[in-house]
Amino acid sequence: MTLFQIFIPFLIAPFVPLIGKKREGRDLGMVLALVPFLLFISFLFEFINLKPASITPEVYQWIPSIGVDLAFRSDGLSLLFGLIITGIGSAVFLFAGGYLGRGIETIKFYIYILIFMGAMLGIVFSDNLLLLFIFWELTSFSSFLLIGFKHKYVASRYAALQALLVTGLGGLSLLAGVILINSVTGTFSISAIIADPSVIRESSLLVPIIILILGGAFTKSAQVPFHFWLPNAMEAPTPVSAYLHSATMVKAGVFLVARLNPVFTGINLWNDSLMIFGGTTMVVGAFLALKQTDLKKILAYTTLSVLGTLIMLTGYGSDMALITMIVYLTAHALYKGTLFLTAGAIDHSTGTRDVRILGGLLKKMPFTAYAGIIAAFSMAGMIPMVGFVGKELLYETSLSGEPALFFGVLFAGVVMVYSAIQAGIHPYFAPEKETPLSPHEGDFTLTAGTVTAATLGLILGVSASTLLAGMVGLAVSPVAGKTVDVSLGLWHGFNMVLFLSLGTIFAGYGLYTVREKLYLLPQVYGPLEYLMPSKLYDKALNLLMFTAKAQTSFFQNGYLRNYIITIFATALLLVGGYFFYHLDLTELVIDPSMEMYEAIAGVVIIAGAIIAAVANSRLYAVMALGITGLGVALVFILYGAPDLALTQFSIETLSVILFVLAIYKLPKFLKLSGKNSKIRDLIIASSMGVFITFVILAVYVHEHSSELKDFFASESLPGGKGRNIVNVILVDFRALDTMGEIMVLGIAAIGIYGLVKLVRKGG
Amino acid sequence: MILFLALITGILTTVGIFLLLRRSLVKVILGLAFLGHAANLLIFTIGRITKGKAAFVPEGLQSPFEPFADPLPQALILTAIVIGFGVQAFLIVLFKQNYKSLKSDDLDDMNTTDML
Known part of the structure; x- marks a missing residue:
């Protein structure tokens, strides 16, 4: 009631x-x-x-x-x-x-x-x-x-x-x-x-x-x-x-x-x-x-x-x-x-x-x-x-x-x-x-x-x-x-x-x-006037607005790199700081042994990356990206991932072609950033790189047991009717993911089509 | 080899972020591509690597026998590669159109919505 x-x-x-x-x-x-x-x-x-x-x-x-x-x-x-x-x-x-x-x-x-x-x-x-x-x-x-x-x-x-x-x-x-x-x-x-x-x-x-x-x-x-x-x-x-x-x-x-x-x-x-x-x-x-x-x-x-x-x-x-x-x-x-x-x-x-x-x-x-x-x-x-x-x-x-x-x-x-x-x-x-x-x-x-x-x-x-x-x-x-x-x-x-x-x-x-x-x-x-609650309210409100404005103009300053620096610096400080504080260096498994062909793949990747970073021509940089991509494909081949290698090869070729088509007419890179900002960026980037390297090494400290690996291996043939387990996962067990992926590609294609057909009014 | 792969991933991350922080839009796109490679290698490596043997069920058997590569990270990476390509292709065309109207690939010319 x-x-x-x-x-x-x-x-x-x-x-x-x-x-x-x-x-x-x-x-x-x-x-x-x-x-x-x-x-x-x-x-x-x-x-x-x-x-x-x-x-x-x-x-x-x-x-x-x-x-x-x-x-x-x-x-x-x-x-x-x-x-x-x-x-x-x-x-x-x-x-x-x-x-x-x-x-x-x-x-x-x-x-x-x-x-x-x-x-x-x-x-x-x-x-x-x-x-x-x-x-x-x-x-x-x-x-x-x-x-x-x-x-x-x-x-x-x-x-x-x-x-x-x-x-x-x-x-x-x-x-x-x-x-x-x-x-x-x-x-x-x-x-x-x-x-x-x-x-x-x-x-x-x-x-x-x-x-x-x-x-x-x-x-x-x-x-x-x-x-x-x-x-x-x-x-x-x-x-x-x-x-x-x-x-x-x-x-x-x-x-x-x-x-x-x-x-x-x-x-x-x-x-x-x-x-x-x-x-x-x-x-x-x-x-x-x-x-x-x-x-x-x-x-x-x-x-x-x-x-x-x-x-x-x-x-x-x-x-x-x-x-x-x-x-x-x-x-x-x-x-x-x-x-x-x-x-x-x-x-x-x-x-x-x-x-x-x-x-x-x-x-x-x-x-x-x-x-x-x-x-x-x-x-x-x-x-x-x-x-x-x-x-x-x-x-x-x-x-x-x-x-x-x-x-x-x-x-x-x-x-x-x-x-x-x-x-x-x-x-x-x-x-x-x-x-x-x-x-x-x-x-x-x-x-x-x-x-x-x-x-x-x-x-x-x-x-x-x-x-x-x-x-x-x-x-x-x-x-x-x-x-x-x-x-x-x-x-x-x-x-x-x-x-x-x-x-x-x-x-x-x-x-x-x-x-x-x-x-x-x-x-x-x-003097009571200065203690009046309504005055204090106004002051508090003004302070709030001022802080909000200052914070907004500091963080939302319109420069992409500042946003990225903020994000990575925060990640480094909080996640990285915690990680390195608790990292026990003596536990890490350091196994420097490697075969010749592994070294070659690695050198190719690193060479491509460094050339891309220092190149002053767009074309070189794009080529270098291609080289790195091929190197990564090589790694995939070496470690039992032929499907990945195949995809990487074709995709890498496609993107290089696309890149070249889009930029071959453009002039050389201008020297846009100064030395100081380059040093600052290098410090942030390499700290992040070191962090990732140690994350991988730290992961190897722990035993790995993947129930999913066993599940997919034993279910692939009876459940998915296929012998290539990676393929079975993609088109069967996780078919919805793959459908989403196809939709992303479709949306990208529509977007690209729209952009190519775009005619700007009034020039 | 783990150490080596870890180093490669670290270097790719470094290059990716360094390029991401440049003022030239082309370099930013390249940086994203390098960061993508780094991420793929990261997933690949921490999913444990197995030399040589792919995740195939041999003829006549119901399931593969150890050692064979873990198929799950591979499936994830495959999706990532393809989506990464989609994004990259879109970005390239977007950059092209952007350059046509602005005649610049300097990001500092692009931090306002108003026509210059």
Whole structure:
């Protein structure tokens, strides 16, 4: 069942062009939004009927030899993510049709985003680490296509490549971690690993495993210092930002950490890394959000901050913290997805996303305003939104922790209020200003999704003690690795936490009143600029390109002899070096005895070779080649190979004739190479010659027993009906080789014919 | 004789590579031919050589009696000789056509795809 659900998006993707022929733009979006919506309904039924005690993985064999199965597991965590992916997906699919309009680009968009949705579902439902990795990489690739969607712009292509490289590098890290886990546990099955975590926890590879897995999670979820790709990825069309860069893909890292938390929790390296990196990201993201004026950038930096908070909460590890993580994650998906889409709707209708010139949209865009305001309330943590529940829990958790943590959370909370006002209140209530386009409400595709998602945030908040608590209870147990009792409530009376909530709201409003000053904040401070991860990324990329260029122009320099020298020098150095290092000269069989006729054949060959090497006339050189060929034929005769000799004689004669026909009119050789290059070439050539000589001598050290010789000798007559064994091999035992050989000759003949007949146009 | 054959193969390799590294295209083709001879002799020699007796099944017998030459390297070399010839013939004609249009057999004039 899960297999089917996950592959539906992949199955539908190829048919999008066909559907797109009948229905364009808005209509296409309405049809395709049915895909995530129906999946959402099916996940919802599963979620309602979920019995945590009786979850069994769904396993289909795929590559049994390396332990990769199509194994899926639908527990509370998977299903919660599945609901977010398909729920926000429905809104985004509906929105994108109206937002992007008609045309071939929209069709491409839906193909990419369907593949992305399938991959994302694959990640959250996989019960096999390698399968998870495959889907993980697939999200990286599809997000590359989506970020670079406006591929005519340099900034889009740059951002797409950056996201791909950073998350791709993290993917490699994850793969290495997965392989290490497999080498320790002998399985890729997540269920099996979680069932018996002691194998990993007690292994000597624990530290590298944790570091590599976190490398994957932190790049994907844009934790400091890998955070820089996320704000740049805002080059993508707004529906992509809403979907990938707030609700789903960037949460894949959080998901991975949550999924594997039962295995590693309690190990200091794991919890501390999560808290340090998550906490840093939370504060840095919030700080960088202060000066943003672009709606999408505001949302992107606050997303960073939230991702950091989620990672930090997982690292904190208490039941309370994990519950908070799940509530906060759900709340964030609902309000941030909504705010991104309302930002897209505002951009679509006014032509700008700059908060400084937006205002007065309440009456012009009432539905968008409703969704935006409700979502902003949730983001700011106002009662009775789900965001309020999340924020209360967050403050309560942080109060029990380190003071640094508490102040970090408080700072991020204040900025969250400030950013919520900017993104969800300011555009509707601020005084109206001149915008590039005259604002108007979009049709229902641009509002239906946001209104629903924002309302859902309200419903979940109001029903905190029932609906939300039930959901969270199912989702949090797999993260904690045990059953966790969840009791949530909207109202906790007048206590410290409520007081803090009110305080942050006032402080956030205070920041809003001095926003003009905040916009002037520098992005980085002085010497920090040189340490900025994005700068380091650029430097590393430039270095890579520079090295590639230098290496290419060094090796691929267009001179044949340089290639040949490189090849032979490498062979000499590596193979020859190894060979001579292990060569035992005393073992070699040196038998200098020879007969007169053998000597004659040898002298003929050597004479021909030397004449060819030094001749300054082509004709002489060709003659010398002929002489050598005849000498080789002589050797063949002497050592029982009459067939070879016969062939060699005729072929040698033929090639000499051909050569002479082709070159007899040409002038003498010019003296092309200088003395130095001749000496260099001679050294390389003779080293290779010496190497070959010693190879032959070394081969003779070992006894030779050829089973093939015996086989062919005894089978030639009975099996091949021939007495000339060489012939039988060629035309019978290895007839296919001979057919290939004939084909090579045929192709050469066709080539020669073509070349001879070639008439060059225009002389 | 093994030493002698090994030396011959080494010298043929040397000449082959030396010619392969020249700038004249004709010499490069010759170099390939010499390298081909060297390779054939290498296979022939390391397959063990047997003086005189070819791999024939004598009349009246079902299989030859030792000593006789190993037929397998011979079969491989036979294929190599013929294919080597095919390649060489093609190269010669290619060189001829190339010379017609470039009026040069200097490889350094041929390291660009653009017309000079």
